[in-house]
Amino acid sequence: MEKHETPAADLLRDSMERAKTRAPDTSASRRAALKMGVAALGTVCLGGYASLARAASGREANVTDAPVTNAASPRDSVPFYGKHQSGITNPRPANGMIASFSVLAETPDELERLFRRLTDRAVFLTRGGTPPEYDPRLPPADSGILGPNIPPDALTFTVSLGNSLFEDRAWLKPHKPLRLSRMTRFPNDALDAALCHGDLNLQICANTQDSTQHALRDILKNLADQLVLRWMQEGNVPVIQPGPDGLAESARNLLGFRDGSANPDSGDTALMNHLVWVGPERGEPAWALNGSYQAVRIIRNFVERWDRAPLWEQEAFIGRTKVTGAPLDKPHARESDVPDYTSDPQGEKTPLDSHIRLANDRTPETQDNIILRRPFNYFNGVAKNGQLDQGLLFICYQADLEKGFITVQSRLDGEPLEEYLKPVGGGYFFTLPGVARAGDFFGSALIAAVRASAR
Numbered sequence: 001m002e003k004h005e006t007p008a009a010d011l012l013r014d015s016m017e018r019a020k021t022r023a024p025d026t027s028a029s030r031r032a033a034l035k036m037g038v039a040a041l042g043t044v045c046l047g048g049y050a051s052l053a054r055a056a057s058g059r060e061a062n063v064t065d066a067p068v069t070n071a072a073s074p075r076d077s078v079p080f081y082g083k084h085q086s087g088i089t090n091p092r093p094a095n096g097m098i099a100s101f102s103v104l105a106e107t108p109d110e111l112e113r114l115f116r117r118l119t120d121r122a123v124f125l126t127r128g129g130t131p132p133e134y135d136p137r138l139p140p141a142d143s144g145i146l147g148p149n150i151p152p153d154a155l156t157f158t159v160s161l162g163n164s165l166f167e168d169r170a171w172l173k174p175h176k177p178l179r180l181s182r183m184t185r186f187p188n189d190a191l192d193a194a195l196c197h198g199d200l201n202l203q204i205c206a207n208t209q210d211s212t213q214h215a216l217r218d219i220l221k222n223l224a225d226q227l228v229l230r231w232m233q234e235g236n237v238p239v240i241q242p243g244p245d246g247l248a249e250s251a252r253n254l255l256g257f258r259d260g261s262a263n264p265d266s267g268d269t270a271l272m273n274h275l276v277w278v279g280p281e282r283g284e285p286a287w288a289l290n291g292s293y294q295a296v297r298i299i300r301n302f303v304e305r306w307d308r309a310p311l312w313e314q315e316a317f318i319g320r321t322k323v324t325g326a327p328l329d330k331p332h333a334r335e336s337d338v339p340d341y342t343s344d345p346q347g348e349k350t351p352l353d354s355h356i357r358l359a360n361d362r363t364p365e366t367q368d369n370i371i372l373r374r375p376f377n378y379f380n381g382v383a384k385n386g387q388l389d390q391g392l393l394f395i396c397y398q399a400d401l402e403k404g405f406i407t408v409q410s411r412l413d414g415e416p417l418e419e420y421l422k423p424v425g426g427g428y429f430f431t432l433p434g435v436a437r438a439g440d441f442f443g444s445a446l447i448a449a450v451r452a453s454a455r
């Protein structure tokens with residue numbers, strides 16, 4: 001068996017072993033941290049639960065851990081500079097959005113100007129500060145919706161490029177990431193063209209919706225001559241009350257199930273290097289190193305119908321226990337416990353066509369298909385037919401789009417859960433490598449590659 005294992009299978013097994021051995025420590029120290037409670041809140045430097053969990057246990061909090069009630073502060077800040085962009089492996093704050101744009105740049109110079117201005121705005125918005133005061137005869141520098149001082153509020157600003165940006169510009173096309181394609185329809189999709197694709201998207205996340213909205217308006221104002229907004233979808237993550245044992249829990253989605261229980265450990269650098277970040281072994285253009293592929297899907301949930309489905313059916317369709325998130329073959333276990341499919345080959349406990357079993361059958365052969373999910377729930381009011389328009393803003397990252405999202409979604413095609421889901425929008429994007437330091441800018445390596453090939 002070992003002989004057939006892929007590097008991902010090895011890394012995942014090691015990652016899970018490490019998680020097991022640190023579990024008691026983590027739980028005890030988290031409990032202590034949560035007891036420290038509000039006293040520590042003024043000093044956190046990363047969003048909500050992340051700071052508590054990390055400060056207390058030395059363990060990186062996971063992407064899909066639920067933010068804890070009252071644990072977030074406007075002063076939370078997530079470092080902007082780095083090898084990779086933020087907003088991918090760091091835990092979600094309570095609010096997020098994807099805003100997708102058409103890019104007006106037609107030349108390398110114009111594209112560089114766009115990237116540099118986006119970088120300037122991202123540096124300011126993620127750090128916070130006081131906008132300049134202009135002559136009152138001019139429009140003010142800032143919308144003012146957060147007052148005269150902009151708090152960082154754990155804002156992250158993640159820039160990704162769409163297939164059309166490359167395809168529509170002859171000078172950019174030769175530099176397209178190898179696996180970037182235009183999202184095509186899956187059998188259960190009812191895609192609305194007005195909610196799909198785009199040349200560039202921004203994933204903006206923060207503790208509060210006011211901050212994500214403020215950042216979007218800042219971009220719309222400052223880059224009005226370079227970007228045209230095509231569609232956007234906001235979402236949020238329900239915050240939780242700290243439990244009596246202080247253990248991290250995944251947030252719940254709008255089907256009422258914990259979402260993220262089996263996500264790979266985003267604090268495990270070796271695992272993330274293998275599954276999420278583009279490394280040299282992928283054969284991608286050199287400029288794309290340390291970037292990632294992003295798949296976005298706006299998936300409507302038919303919540304009225306779901307709320308009338310029996311509990312046994314809900315659990316069978318997902319493959320987990322609703323209240324705790326435990327696997328169905330270990331109903332008294334924790335959500336972090338792993339189902340044992342080898343002891344259940346006929347799917348008597350966890351149905352073979354349940355969501356989690358189709359998404360990841362936990363054989364060594366499929367471990368290279370693991371994706372890092374970073375979803376948000378959305379609430380869009382009432383649809384024209386009088387039903388609630390709610391669902392999941394599904395976002396995932398992977399080093400290989402084909403092995404990751406496209407393969408997993410293809411395995412999910414036809415799953416019983418589809419009765420309650422309808423994907424209506426989204427797209428595939430390539431998330432740029434990080435902005436390394438002050439003076440660097442988003443996409444600098446791409447622009448350098450374009451200029452080098454023009455010489």
Ligand code: HEM
Pocket residue numbers: 253255257258259260261262263297299300301318320355356357359360371391392394405408409412421
């Ligand atoms: C509205 C749509 C969706 C809902 C409500 C949903 C819900 C869930 C739930 C409740 C779980 C179990 C807990 C967990 O491990 O997170 C789960 C697991 C998972 N989902 Fe989804 N999901 C949705 C869409 C998708 C899509 C589009 C994909 C990818 C194509 C996906 C991939 C996965 C994967 C990989 C797992 C983990 C399986 C495992 O390793 O055990 N899900 N999902």
